[in-house]
Structure formats: structure tokens, C-alpha cells
Amino acid sequence: MAFDGKKKITLKSSDDEIFEVKEAVANGENGEEILKNWDAKFMNSLLDLTCEVVADMIKGKTPEEIHKTFNIMNDFTSEEEEEICKENQWAFE
Structure with missing residues (x-):
């Protein structure tokens, strides 16, 4: 050493x-x-x-599958969800 x-x-x-x-x-x-x-x-x-x-x-999972995997409650109204999808269209392409 x-x-x-x-x-x-x-x-x-x-x-x-x-x-x-x-x-x-x-x-x-x-x-x-x-x-x-x-x-x-x-x-x-x-x-x-x-x-x-x-x-x-x-x-590779859909948002719904991710919600189920992590036990996430979707508390958006359909209108709110549609608005979020429009604002973040790039994420769904």
C-alpha cells in the first residue's frame, strides 16, 4: 500500500x-x-x-390507463377536459 x-x-x-x-x-x-x-x-x-x-x-398508456394505474380521479367536467385537450393538442399527436 x-x-x-x-x-x-x-x-x-x-x-x-x-x-x-x-x-x-x-x-x-x-x-x-x-x-x-x-x-x-x-x-x-x-x-x-x-x-x-x-x-x-x-x-405508451392513454390518460385513462394512467388514471387507473395510479388511482387518479378525473374530476374535470367534459367541457374542462375538452379545453385542456385543445390547449395541449401537441401531447395528443
Whole structure:
């Protein structure tokens, strides 16, 4: 292992296994920062995965099928629905 300029300490377990770790790690320094960084990366990965799954669930479905899949109640009147369709015609092409 190459020397990286950081102090290291040697730990010995109860079963006589020996470990060499950075002193900061052994003392728990920077642990909170490391955990925050890990949490942020994990949450971004989870968000990406969730978006991908939801996109796959709605891909190729009609609005009615999407309503049924996600248990969405359509509370628009037929006039309101027609107006929305006119305003967003590009989405229905």
C-alpha cells in the first residue's frame, strides 16, 4: 500500500486479526460529512430509479390507463377536459 501522507494506526481484534486504518477514520473524524455525501448520492440514485420506473409505468398508456394505474380521479367536467385537450393538442399527436 502506498503511503498517502496521512497518519495510520494499527488495530488488533479480539481474534488477533490486525487492521491498519487512517487515524481520522479510527477517531470517527469526518464521519458526518462522509455520511451526508453518501446520503446525497443515494438519494439522487433513488430519485433517478423512481423516475425511470414511473416513466416506464406510463409509457405508451392513454390518460385513462394512467388514471387507473395510479388511482387518479378525473374530476374535470367534459367541457374542462375538452379545453385542456385543445390547449395541449401537441401531447395528443
